[in-house]
Amino acid sequence: MFYLSVAVKLTIGFICLLLYLNISGRTQLAPMSATDQIGNYVLGAIIGGIIYNPGVSVLQFIAVISMWSLLMILTRIIKTRNLDAKGIIDGKPVLLVDHEKILTDNFRLVNLSVPDFLLKLRQNSVHNLAELELVWIEPNGQLTIQKKGETPISLALIEDGNINRFNLDKAFRDEDWLMAELGKQGIQDLSEVFCAEWYSNVLTVYRYNPQVEEKENDGAEQAK
Structure with a gap:
């Protein structure tokens, strides 16, 4: 009975791990940040500690690993949508x-x-x-x-609709200049921008795909 319980928990842990990777958008467990590192440690401790503990039922195991996975996914979403929060969480x-x-x-x-x-x-x-x-x-x-002597590194001034102020300072530019440059390209809101790259004194803006598709459709209609 003990080995059956271990086998069931091990299988559930494996399935939950695969689901976590797919839902969170990660392709591997290699840590990209301090949060990922902590998440891996705790996830390993949960799976390894509970699998061999007969006092923890399968349902309790599922509940614990689900709560931790949801917490990690929520943290990842917050970091993606807010660079200030990402700076506080990851540094x-x-x-x-x-x-x-x-x-x-x-x-x-x-x-x-x-x-x-x-x-x-x-x-x-x-x-x-x-x-x-x-x-x-x-x-x-x-x-x-x-x-020295190398071409300056490209700087992402906007990431996922958020201004990267660290890179903006390194480019010796400010937020007013950035918004003015976006305005020249017909962009009024940061939420329209997927990424804006500063390289060789040129700002290249990449919009989110739906807007690109709309532009392509408009061009097709004009061609007709």
Whole structure:
């Protein structure tokens, strides 16, 4: 009876895990953020701890894993729709090198030691601090690096209808300028914008697909 209960719980855990990945839109459990990391730890603890606990029924197991999955999906939706909330939950990128100047206070802010920083640089094929133009650490701990003489990195100024103020500051632009540029392209509301990329002093705006389809339909009608 014990092994039957374990087999049933294991099967349910596997099915719930697949459903969670499909519903949340994730294709793998590899963490992209601190929230994902915590979610994986807790999910593993729930499945591993309850499977071998005969005091927890199958229905209780389903209830617990469902509640945690719903909480993770809700958190993911909130992060996608609100960059400020995402910054609070996952943290924000932190600039470490700004136009060749090393920002030592920011190293303390993210608890990054010099040996760890140099190791991360070597992993990105950078072997000399003098090569650096811009460096910032992402919320997941990875470095984004721009070397001297390289073409500036593209910056997403708008993501999912939300202004990315960190990137806007790096582009030396403000919100008034951004809204004026959107107005020139016939966009009055941020909710119309899927992504706006700043690259080589050019702002390229990508709208949500329904609006693209409407434009295509309008063009087809005019052609007729």
